Amino acid sequence: MTPLLYVPLLLLLALTPWLLPALRSNNQTSTLRRLLRLGKKTPSQKPSEILSLRVYPIKSCRGFEVPSSKLRTTGLDLDRRWMLVDATTHVFLTIRQIPEMTRILTGISDDGEELLLSTADIKDEKAEIAIPSRPSAAWLEENTTLASDVQIWDTVTDGYIYNPSVGVNQLFSKFLNRDVVLVYKGPTARILKGNGDPRLLGRVQSTNFPDVHPVLIASQASIDELNSRLKSGGHEAITIERFRPNIIIRGDREAPWVEDSWKTVRISSPGTAGGEGEDGASLTFDIVARCGRCQVPNVDPVTAEKHRTQPWDTMMSYRRVDPGLKYKPCFGMLGAPRGEGEVRVGMKFEVLEETTGHQYIKGF
Ligand SMILES: *[C@@H]1O[C@H](CO)[C@@H](O)[C@H](O)[C@H]1NC(C)=O
Numbered sequence: 001m002t003p004l005l006y007v008p009l010l011l012l013l014a015l016t017p018w019l020l021p022a023l024r025s026n027n028q029t030s031t032l033r034r035l036l037r038l039g040k041k042t043p044s045q046k047p048s049e050i051l052s053l054r055v056y057p058i059k060s061c062r063g064f065e066v067p068s069s070k071l072r073t074t075g076l077d078l079d080r081r082w083m084l085v086d087a088t089t090h091v092f093l094t095i096r097q098i099p100e101m102t103r104i105l106t107g108i109s110d111d112g113e114e115l116l117l118s119t120a121d122i123k124d125e126k127a128e129i130a131i132p133s134r135p136s137a138a139w140l141e142e143n144t145t146l147a148s149d150v151q152i153w154d155t156v157t158d159g160y161i162y163n164p165s166v167g168v169n170q171l172f173s174k175f176l177n178r179d180v181v182l183v184y185k186g187p188t189a190r191i192l193k194g195n196g197d198p199r200l201l202g203r204v205q206s207t208n209f210p211d212v213h214p215v216l217i218a219s220q221a222s223i224d225e226l227n228s229r230l231k232s233g234g235h236e237a238i239t240i241e242r243f244r245p246n247i248i249i250r251g252d253r254e255a256p257w258v259e260d261s262w263k264t265v266r267i268s269s270p271g272t273a274g275g276e277g278e279d280g281a282s283l284t285f286d287i288v289a290r291c292g293r294c295q296v297p298n299v300d301p302v303t304a305e306k307h308r309t310q311p312w313d314t315m316m317s318y319r320r321v322d323p324g325l326k327y328k329p330c331f332g333m334l335g336a337p338r339g340e341g342e343v344r345v346g347m348k349f350e351v352l353e354e355t356t357g358h359q360y361i362k363g364f
């Protein structure tokens with residue numbers, strides 16, 4: 001053998017310990033995951049910042065802005081921990097069937113201990129009901145009943161159903177003119193499906209009562225672009241609240257809709273380059289899918305009036321961008337946080353990885 005041949009041989013020997021595990025894991029799951037990563041590109045997007053944070057404690061009901069929040073792997077603190085279900089069937093209710101739900105108002109007490117619930121037709125303070133924002137086991141034991149048949153989309157999960165003694169069920173049933181009950185997410189994890197399925201995400205992650213994934217991130221630059229189209233079509237501009245995002249970033253006015261290709265994003269305190277999570281300064285999200293929209297954004301969140309055509313028609317004309325969502329326009333990106341920590345308005349937002357491979361998957 002000529003000495004030159006030893007070089008590749010030595011290299012191979014040196015790399016064996018690293019190559020072996022990679023070859024061993026060459027099963028279907030890892031092949032699928034690798035295929036999904038093929039579309040990855042190096043990022044070209046300018047850093048941006050968080051403009052606003054929004055939580056919607058009760059699914060489909062009116063939420064509110066917060067200056068800061070605790071990000072959990074399940075989503076922002078308080079976000080969609082509650083929902084309303086039919087009192088008899090325990091099937092979830094949303095603005096899709098009941099636009100009036102957006103006139104159920106939620107707020108938080110100054111000390112953060114209580115969630116304040118009321119309805120838009122009642123200005124009288126006395127009609128507000130306060131419930132613990134983080135109910136203790138003892139509170140739940142005495143004031144709720146754990147049900148295992150709470151249905152959200154095609155998932156059956158558990159939830160603590162508020163007892164009549166709390167008063168919320170009567171308040172909301174009267175307002176919506178049907179029998180509903182309030183539910184707090186139970187202890188059983190609602191594991192992500194579709195694009196967030198553990199086989200694709202590479203970890204088991206769960207969420208409370210959003211439709212599918214923990215966090216919706218949206219761009220102000222993109223709603224501004226949509227609004228310029230709405231206005232030139234003779235329609236009124238709409239607020240980003242209609243899309244019910246959690247994290248709103250400023251984005252780049254020169255480049256709206258670049259979020260379509262986000263793959264991995266990071267938020268961090270300006271000027272710090274710390275590690276992940278609690279003590280570190282940055283939080284990374286896997287962007288699992290685009291958010292396909294129904295006609296909920298046609299509903300004015302203040303009046304609950306549903307516009308017959310807008311913004312749906314305008315969006316359908318140019319926002320059908322996901323190959324997995326042929327008949328739905330997209331707005332915003334669905335993310336799964338890798339860690340937990342404090343998020344604040346003004347934090348830096350960066351795109352770490354982009355992809356051309358997003359394709360919405362409903363489930364397996
Ligand atoms: C396939 O590989 C992944 C890691 O790449 C591993 O987590 C999983 O357990 C493997 N599955 C089987 C059936 O070997």
Ligand SMILES: *[C@@H]1O[C@H](CO)[C@@H](O)[C@H](O)[C@H]1NC(C)=O
Nearest residue numbers: 138139140141142143165166
């Ligand atoms: C149950 O709720 C009531 C208020 O509705 C409260 O006064 C009581 O302390 C709660 N029970 C427990 C065990 O916390």
